[in-house]
Amino acid sequence: MNLIIFGPPGAGKGTQADFIVDKFNLYQLSTGEVLRNEIKNKTELGKEISSIINSGSLVSDDIVKKLVENYISNNKYKNRLIFDGYPRNLNQVQTLNELLTKYAQKIDLVLKLSVSLETITKRILERKTIEKRSDDSEELAVKRYKTYEKSTEPVIEYYKKLNLLKVIDGERTIDQINKEISDIITLI
16 A cells, blocks of 8 residues: 655654554655755755755755655565655656556555644744754744645645545644544555
8 A cells, every 4th residue: 555644844744654654564755854864964965955945945846756766666665655745746746646657556545634834833843842853943834834735735636536535633632643544544
């Protein structure tokens, strides 16, 4: 099973993806984490990514495509991926569909964590204190939330029309969200 988990930065996608990975023996492909690793390793690509992220913008589709194909093409991950933070726009949806088709795979489920801007801002500030992430600030949180909402709305509608979308109330406790997600996955 391949699935996608959506939600604005700070919605808890990583936390929920970790839960799904452990319970259902899947692999998480967090484009954000892959991008942060490039930055941490100070690669040329990492320097370019850092500049883009720190300005509050999203990284180009071409950069992300290269990183995503590395996972989809690996038999270790075949039909066992959780896409966290990808695809974010219709161009990326098309790219993902092409890559999945190329490697004889598909998306089985799309989860959307629905969380308010107020909650996101609070979580981002808490995360900044705990995780010391350089890409976390209130100003960037608001900008990234608005960018996320605008860019992913057509993507959410696309998967909704395919009847793959399940919306999860991301304002609840981690355990409540875990249970709802587990119940949904078990039915597939």
